[in-house]
Amino acid sequence: MNKKAAAPLRGIIPPMVTPLSGKNTLDIEGLHRLIEHIIGGGVHGLFLLGTTGEGPSLSVKLKYELVKEACTIIAGRVPVLVGITDTSYSESIKLAEHSADCGANAVVLAPPFYFPTGQPELLEYLEHLTPQLTLPLYLYNMPSMTKVDICVDTLCKASKIEGIIGFKDSSGNMIRFHEYLTAMKDRPDFSLLIGPEELLGESVLFGGFGGVAGGANIYPKLFVDMYNAAVAGNIAEVRKLQTEIFRLRRMYFYGHYSSTFIKGVKCALNIMGICSDFMAEPFHAFRQPEREKVAIILKEMNLI
Amino acid sequence: MNKKAAAPLRGIIPPMVTPLSGKNTLDIEGLHRLIEHIIGGGVHGLFLLGTTGEGPSLSVKLKYELVKEACTIIAGRVPVLVGITDTSYSESIKLAEHSADCGANAVVLAPPFYFPTGQPELLEYLEHLTPQLTLPLYLYNMPSMTKVDICVDTLCKASKIEGIIGFKDSSGNMIRFHEYLTAMKDRPDFSLLIGPEELLGESVLFGGFGGVAGGANIYPKLFVDMYNAAVAGNIAEVRKLQTEIFRLRRMYFYGHYSSTFIKGVKCALNIMGICSDFMAEPFHAFRQPEREKVAIILKEMNLI
């Protein structure tokens, strides 16, 4: 594959949850249904093994299996991105090779997350790692998990490394996203994507390329509509859809971002009959009271 | 092995650096020399694959190899503890099994470090994981890396889980270490160890069981002497040794704890002719200016 040839990704690329039927087993039927559900919403790509996909919590074996199964099911209908973030350099490269072998289109990499790296160390790490990959790479900023916040200058330098074709920012820092946009305004070939779905509308209004919205596991069309409305500059529609996104997120957002978010999304998918809500350790599925709350919101929004 | 039978560990258990000759290769000869060097200093145990051992940065293959080689070389002369901390529950258990097979004496576990867990989630995780292990477990508090700070109440509850026999606190929070000591004062069977070598003296003076001092890779006898002086309540000797510890740490402590620390220790060991100073990604060995600084201190202290 020619890494340079890849057009910059635009649109909605949901970070897919990983359907599990046990601590170390995939829910294969759920995976089939989930992929069809998401693709059916008109998304522009699919991101496996991200934070929402509980990537770091899965065993090596399970990660490899998930990538293989998902790529087979997706079968080229949308681009597939695979998260290869790992504290071990060699494990990241091996998973990238496996992803290429399975037919994935790109990999996504956050900084190694045990030892926090300085910005120059991070750049050096990217300079070493990127040439080892056959797939193009999206850099991923996720400071709440990695303890490293990728600064504007580092993004500019990283964007010049051959093979790095985009950036996903999940910091939630919208002031800095404007700084990224400003710094990269002459790089239409470099994809700037936003993580938090609450900021999807405005990031696209101001020139962002799209988003990696976790809520799109449940309601993919809502986020595709938001992307389209924002690209069209239809501010009335953007405001209406923003209200819907904030209705939806009551299912999975209340205070404790990461784990509540994934629990809520899996719970909704389970109620919708799509896949299991089993969580990888150290987390566990929502219990009855939260489950009832999720069901009420799903009904309100005509999602069940 | 009877997990209950283990006597609580007391003394100095250095967190061994992992000698590497390349990105994914052990420096086997260096490993032999390093183990002899450390055991020769009179230590009371050896801790593999901790933070100082760059555990999380090593590939699965390399971790397994290191445990096997080190256990063979140590050959029961001192207890061997193996760090099994991982973001994946299954990988932690597998490494623990491998460690038991190789003859290790205990495992050491910090909370999974991608997603930060709440205290109740952490306890639940420990309740699930501990019964899966054949070796006894030391819980490991390392909030700067794991984003989870184990509170006093959690320690008390965890100490009642069968199979958890000790605790290593690397938070550097000495006020809280006194709280741990106070809360566990009726548990002479439960080993309370401190990480930072700067606090070794006082932690033992106040009833701590010993320490996991990284500097003991370079100068194991210094820390064994400190432990003995503190157990004896010889405050004059403790103060003298504290001065020596602060002379030593100028090699590896200046500002940025984790990576500078490991770089400095590996650099010193390399200058001493013990092992390679190769670092796992994302870090790299000290360059010439820092190396010269380390050499000067080694000479001053008659370590070369």
Next chain:
Amino acid sequence: MNKKAAAPLRGIIPPMVTPLSGKNTLDIEGLHRLIEHIIGGGVHGLFLLGTTGEGPSLSVKLKYELVKEACTIIAGRVPVLVGITDTSYSESIKLAEHSADCGANAVVLAPPFYFPTGQPELLEYLEHLTPQLTLPLYLYNMPSMTKVDICVDTLCKASKIEGIIGFKDSSGNMIRFHEYLTAMKDRPDFSLLIGPEELLGESVLFGGFGGVAGGANIYPKLFVDMYNAAVAGNIAEVRKLQTEIFRLRRMYFYGHYSSTFIKGVKCALNIMGICSDFMAEPFHAFRQPEREKVAIILKEMNLI
């Protein structure tokens, strides 16, 4: 004054810098020119003694003098808001009384900032303090300085205290600003203002009431234009003005928000011949290299 009668403020209410001619002296002529310059830009109000106004760094005497002088000069042409944030409850009330006596229209209050308060303590504090005031109050969220981040639920409760008529959020957390907007959507009588000028456009596009933009000291019309474009939903214009705001902020934003920001704004105003760039301790005016950089940007933007 009838506190309930106040219409909710909308638009641009610049946080005025405090022109100083010495450690404890106002630059009165500069103050005259600055007020005319800002009002001339079409702003909708003026905020004295905020963070940008170095309020907490001024002596009691100087604060009182500034309020008196500024109210006299403004003479009712725009509403005047006075920051009364203080670690001492009594001092806050006294300054509020003085402000009312001078003809100010409202006061602005962030939580006391030495001891961080919990959310219930903060509410109790507001319930005690607000009835003591004759002027209506805007609550001010400035967690980087006060160590207290006002949560959505606290805002909802505070908005029901009689006399609290608005909220200024300078956290820079745009996700949470959407949460505030969502929570307060049925309160057209309650003014939700944003601090950071980088987020002014989108906050108004999504229903915010306006902003307290520090850069409006230098170039008030730019921010008034942005407010108007966003109210009109003119996204093309909003994007163009956003580019201008990001050109402007190169003067005063690079890395260290608070002090660099104020230094840069005062430096620009000094170059523009408006007022002194003297800073209250512990800060000091930009030196020659930074001053030259500011001058270049002012020229580029035709501001000198």
Next chain:
Amino acid sequence: MNKKAAAPLRGIIPPMVTPLSGKNTLDIEGLHRLIEHIIGGGVHGLFLLGTTGEGPSLSVKLKYELVKEACTIIAGRVPVLVGITDTSYSESIKLAEHSADCGANAVVLAPPFYFPTGQPELLEYLEHLTPQLTLPLYLYNMPSMTKVDICVDTLCKASKIEGIIGFKDSSGNMIRFHEYLTAMKDRPDFSLLIGPEELLGESVLFGGFGGVAGGANIYPKLFVDMYNAAVAGNIAEVRKLQTEIFRLRRMYFYGHYSSTFIKGVKCALNIMGICSDFMAEPFHAFRQPEREKVAIILKEMNLI
């Protein structure tokens, strides 16, 4: 007064709580009893208007009154230190002048605490302010409140400014306290004091000059005994007294340091019949359940 002539303070210098009978009124009779109680315990000085004294929460008027009354009552029996920390440079100087006029022996200054200063800015601020004072100055490190953590290099430089004669560290970072001790080991004329009472014993064992222990408001002799035992190197006694200190602190330490601490100390003093437990805003006295808990501990320790 000759600022150089002051001998470095050693021993226990309690940070006195400020007895209040209302929001802006001193409890004068309580103040008399409290001072006699503390001095009766054999302390080596008294520190007014610190964090424990709720200094920043008091009005200017009340601070001045407290300093005057306390100096009159103490009447030279022990050295008096007055906290002059303020966000306004001029207010700090004025309070220092007033303190000198009232007969205080030294002032204590933490960095201005609204805007966090960088280390060079802090040094410049100290170089400007110190010559304005007639009394010698103790620098005060309180990062949890001031957002500024005074680094070792800054302490070394500050200790060379004429008029700065000591340092009180309330960071609770014992590793760094050892670094301060190491850096200042050739300065027997410069007083290094520790804030947290949990670390008093070890800090003195390793060469510290004493402590500013808040619990000494309640039980001054306990801390004086600890100081003496540590100076004598009597480790058995130190351990016994440490146990007592940890029994005592159950009254006022559980989770939320600053406010719970002051509430608990005032509550105990009130139960002991010494002074009112009225708190300055934004805090309030312990309610009945906590009060009963405090009473039980006071009884257990024979303090009532």
